[in-house]
Amino acid sequence: MAGLRVDFSMFLEALGFVKVLEWIFAIFALATCGGFQGKTTLLVSCEGVVNKTVTAAFAYPFRLNTVEFSAPDPKGCAGTWTDVHLVGNFSSSAQFFVTLAALVFLYCMVALVVYIGYNHVYQQNNKFPLTDLAISVLIAILWMVSTFVWAKALADIKMSTEANIIPGIEACQAPGTTCNFVSVTSMGILNLSVVFGLLNAALWGGNVWLVYKDTKLHNQWNRISESPTEREV
DSSP states (O other): OOSOOOOGGGGGSHHHHHHHHHHHHHHHHHHHHHTOEEEEEEEEEETTEEEEEEEEEEETTOBGGGOBOOOSSTTTTTTTOOOOBOOOBOHHHHHHHHHHHHHHHHHHHHHHHHHHHSHHHHHHOTHHHHHHHHHHHHHHHHHHHHHHHHHHHHHHHHHHHSGGGGGGOGGGGSTTOEEEEEEEOOOHHHHHHHHHHHHHHHHHHHHHHHHHTTSHHHHHHHHHHHSOSSOOO
16 A cells, blocks of 8 residues: 555646645745845046956855955055945845745655655555645745845845945946946845745745645544534424
């Protein structure tokens, strides 16, 4: 009874089809956030240097406070240009989001193996659907929380890499030094990561209901709701 019985028809059922979508969207969330690389560029004019571009390259996990701008010239603008870093450390929010996506990716693979190869065991032992239900509820909540936390961090990352960083750069305020903002890498792909996070939360919310219908809880509730509400005297 516990042996492997491969049945790909589960892909045609809602539970299996949704699990495939969750697996795919977890990959998208992981790739769009974890694979990002960008840079912000300033145009600096200072003593002995005219219109020199300096860049600060940043990427996942977005520890911006460790990212340093290149110096305008080897002498550092006659000593006025010291080490200049971006502001903020957003690694905890980004890593929370990416780690969840990676774990969900792995869980979906395991769940699909069970659905396809051991569905007969899954259906006959109510502990499996109940465990699946508990994990699905937890994942749905974590997707919602991690997405909102990451969305807030992303807004702060944009603030820390755009034109408003110039007033906070001490070297740009030195006499004879002028800094102008040039560009920052588009963060559209990071916006997509937030969208995929919300889609994952919605998918797992629907998954909770699909798994719930396979549990003893749903069957008991159906029996209660279908029982007579009044007794004949």
